[in-house]
Amino acid sequence: MRLISFVLGCLFTSLFSFSQLDLSEIMKGNDFIGHQPSSINWSANGKYIYFQWQTDSLEESKWHEFDLKTESIRLIDENTLLNKSIHNADLKMRTSFFDLSGTDISHIDRNNNEKDLILRSSSGKNNLQHVSDKNIAYYQEGLNLFKIDYSNGSITQITNFSDKKEPSDKQTSYLQSQEEQLFEYHEPESDNESNHSKLPQKIYLNSKQMSNLTISNDESFLMYTLSNKTENTPTQFMNYMDVSGYAKAKNARPKVGTVEKPKYSMIVYIPEKDSLKTLDFSNLNGIRKRPEYQKEYGLEGDLEEDKAIIIHQPIFNNKGDKALISVKSFDNKDRWLLVYDHKSGELTEIEHQHDEAWIGGPGIVGWNYYAGNIGWMQDDEHIYYQSETTGYSHLYLKNVNTLKEKQLTSGEYEIHGAELSKDGTAFYITANKNHLGNRSFYKLDLKTRKWTTILENPGNHEVHISPDEKWLAVRYSSKNKPWELYIAKNTANTELKQLTHSTNANFNNYNWRDAEIISFKAEDGKSVNARLYSPSEDVKNNAAIIFVHGAGYLQNAHNWWSGYYREYMFHNLLTDLGYTVLDIDYRASKGYGRDHRTAIYRHMGGKDLSDQLDGKKWLVENQGIKNDQVGIYGGSYGGFITLMAMLTAPDEFQCGGALRSVTDWAHYNHGYTANILNTPEEDSIAYQRSSPIYFADGLKNRLIMLHGIVDGNVQYQDVVRLSQLFIEKGKTNWDLVGYPVEGHGFKTASSWTDEYRRLLEMFNANLLKNE
Structure with missing residues (x-):
């Protein structure tokens, strides 16, 4: 046993030396990459851009201001920002408008960018509304709506809602009649009551x-x-690391099918x-x-x-x-x-x-x-x-x-954003029109139906239009370049000018891969896109790893910086070591239209899993990968698919890493699950064929499950229940690792490192063959 451990240790050290990436460093996430700008806003007069950014000198993200005139960026504090006038795109036609920040209501003149505080109180306010009269706004306080008039400073209560039950008319009339019959003297109405009568x-x-x-x-x-008012039964999960020293139960969302119908x-x-x-x-x-599905249960009409x-x-x-x-x-x-x-x-x-x-x-x-x-x-x-x-x-x-x-737009692409222009003659559109892996920016003239291309570089353009529609503040990224803030003129085929430089030196010193977007045919003839990370021939080991992204409805085989940035860096490390990595936008993924989105209806672990198997087949047939040297891993929905692969197609993958995985969909939340599988009571067939826990007997090859114990989303109970079945069925080739302080999204670099170290060791031990 010592000899085997020694050999594996030497193998790990030898392989790891081929990559200049350090696992513990890349698992620091943005602390290693550099923190990127976010929360982009224009000033009301269009002369400034406000955004949040954590530079090297800051311990947390702070507000910054870009001055279009001086082309300079300066740090501003929260209080300074509160006094700034922020553009409201929904009110682009107005020269003045109202603003609600916290409990303060202000009036903003767009021309001089002045913010005039008109109401401050400790009571909570929400639901600010504008009307045709530019001097009038409405806001909600508690249950009721109030009118504020900027021209004279008056505030008027418009409604008088009470959440109590309406008193019985009979009871009220009897009591009033009794008072009048029994007593000669009645307390006169107080001033306060008189005031209430004016409401x-x-x-x-x-x-x-x-x-x-x-x-x-x-x-x-x-x-x-x-x-x-619904009172749904919450689920609970345990926090074993509470500061009190006692284990504490925490409430979370209810389970699918237990939510009362509204x-x-x-x-x-x-x-x-x-x-x-x-x-x-x-x-x-x-x-x-x-x-239609209810016909399977004998229900008609x-x-x-x-x-x-x-x-x-x-x-x-x-x-x-x-x-x-x-x-x-x-x-x-x-x-x-x-x-x-x-x-x-x-x-x-x-x-x-x-x-x-x-x-x-x-x-x-x-x-x-x-x-x-x-x-x-x-x-x-x-x-x-x-x-x-x-x-x-x-x-x-x-x-x-x-x-x-x-119909204004058509074609095999999707409209991911549409904003009406200030004059109402055109829509500004974000779409994947030129490539399904892009988010490009266009202007569509409503009269001529002419498309004007504004930004169409490979990648994602998150565009914020200036109040006068002459400028664009753009957060842009590509596959191997993280998000940065740019500015551009709002013209055809405009050029981006970079304003921020966020990445750290250690990140910049590595040649990050521009992973190829490939397409393969699934078993039913449909095209499926994927990111391919290919090693150089001198280090290629003929082994492959398939990564399964989370959420289901999410796109990851695209041309911009991945939200799975730790996984992206891990895939670069794996490729340095000789692995080929395939990251598939399987059926259920975003960006490919309705049929791709809904192909998992009533069978999660159907087309979404077969796409992984077809991806493996493509690797074997086109990339020289050995059929018995392929592993799979993923988190959340990706962890679920990993479990379904290891349990229902046990000979396909030599090992699998299932992170924060759903094991039984009847235990997940209502909003997500009921869309796809209906409810357990109404469609038990869908739940049983979609839940890994019903296929526990199929486990054959190496499986490791990794899960945050304080996960309020996909709760630790999921993997505990599956683990008990493995124990009862005598399965031996599996492990469960719980992370005591982690939720669904890990927070600490040490937990990330431990998790991905275990994955790497599993891949090395199970996929690499001695030639």
């Missing part, structure tokens, strides 16, 4: 939850939603008339359509009752007489866009989108509590929105009067 009529919410309180632009009416309604309130009207959503197209729906905050047109309302079904298979016409009192369905898998995609959003990218055009007659009708998320216009639809 708007009290509206009782009857223990329901109010949200989305919004006033029309003409200030004539309000809209809000009511929903049931009961939403939307109310129209006219303060002047003190009238309330509840809108009727029962006639929505498809509101009782039964999901329409549902017995309306689907539970979630109603989002209304968006008013400029005139203020119409409201655009987004609604999603709780099962996330339907999305509706409606318009409420206040003059006629009619609610009209404008757009219905249905997906038997789940509604999602760029600008649409898979979380059913988000409305997506929608809004009014300046003519008050058209709305814009995005849809995956063609298989890719594209931009549409629709006339709310005639219901005539106009």
